[in-house]
Amino acid sequence: MNVAEIATARRTCKAFDPTRKLDPDTVDQLKTLLRFAPSSVNSQPWHYIIASTDEGKGKIAATLAGRFEYNAPKVLNASHVVVLCVRRDLDDAHLKALADQEERDGRFATPEAKETQHNARVFYTTLHRDQLNDMPRWTEKQIYIALGSLLFGAAALGIDACPMEGIDAAAIDAALDLEAQGLRCVVLTALGYSSDKDFNAKLPKSRLPAAAVISEI
Numbered sequence: 001m002n003v004a005e006i007a008t009a010r011r012t013c014k015a016f017d018p019t020r021k022l023d024p025d026t027v028d029q030l031k032t033l034l035r036f037a038p039s040s041v042n043s044q045p046w047h048y049i050i051a052s053t054d055e056g057k058g059k060i061a062a063t064l065a066g067r068f069e070y071n072a073p074k075v076l077n078a079s080h081v082v083v084l085c086v087r088r089d090l091d092d093a094h095l096k097a098l099a100d101q102e103e104r105d106g107r108f109a110t111p112e113a114k115e116t117q118h119n120a121r122v123f124y125t126t127l128h129r130d131q132l133n134d135m136p137r138w139t140e141k142q143i144y145i146a147l148g149s150l151l152f153g154a155a156a157l158g159i160d161a162c163p164m165e166g167i168d169a170a171a172i173d174a175a176l177d178l179e180a181q182g183l184r185c186v187v188l189t190a191l192g193y194s195s196d197k198d199f200n201a202k203l204p205k206s207r208l209p210a211a212a213v214i215s216e217i
């Protein structure tokens with residue numbers, strides 16, 4: 001595998017073919033990418049809502065009005081739409097669930113090792129919540145790692161994708177009742193296959209030259 005070839009070939013899909021759907025094995029691989037993304041102190045502050053039904057996609061598309069209307073057809077015509085959400089807080093129950101999962105997954109030789117790992121996570125969570133006051137920003141940073149992994153993985157699988165920040169996140173929270181679930185929408189990703197109306201598929205990629213963005217010391 002040549003990762004540079006994948007990175008330079010992938011393109012944001014601007015128009016999806018509504019007749020083409022992802023097969024279940026591909027969807028499972030993409031779910032694995034989302035779940036296995038790395039995160040600071042393995043905090044996994046995310047939840048992913050995957051809309052594949054007309055009803056689910058319709059609920060999301062209905063929020064894309066006014067200046068975000070241009071993204072609605074992507075949501076409606078994609079095979080699957082992932083709503084990448086963060087938890088509104090990393091509460092004690094979540095931190096305990098993480099430590100218990102790591103224990104079940106065999107990461108601790110002793111109870112003390114579990115305690116040490118848990119305490120480190122409590123330290124960083126408290127730091128961001130109570131001292132730096134940037135819990136939303138911290139959790140959003142983690143979700144963008146998952147987004148990057150999803151976009152690259154989709155390209156590697158030959159799937160077209162469109163990440164979308166052109167959304168009304170609060171309207172999506174309301175439409176999907178996310179606040180009641182302790183969640184907040186950050187960004188969407190539509191997945192599927194380009195249609196012949198996807199103008200971006202025919203355009204050359206454009207990036208600043210390597211010398212402008214990479215320095216070696």
Ligand SMILES: Cc1cc2nc3c(=O)[nH]c(=O)nc-3n(C[C@H](O)[C@H](O)[C@H](O)COP(=O)(O)O)c2cc1C
Nearest residue numbers: 010011012014071162163164165166167187200205
């Ligand atoms: C976080 C993020 C948000 C984006 N939001 C939108 C969006 O709302 N609508 C859209 O059509 N494209 C969106 N894009 C696509 C970018 O415009 C695109 O990635 C960029 O122009 C580079 O083109 P490429 O992805 O084809 O290489 C977004 C991309 C990222 C990474």
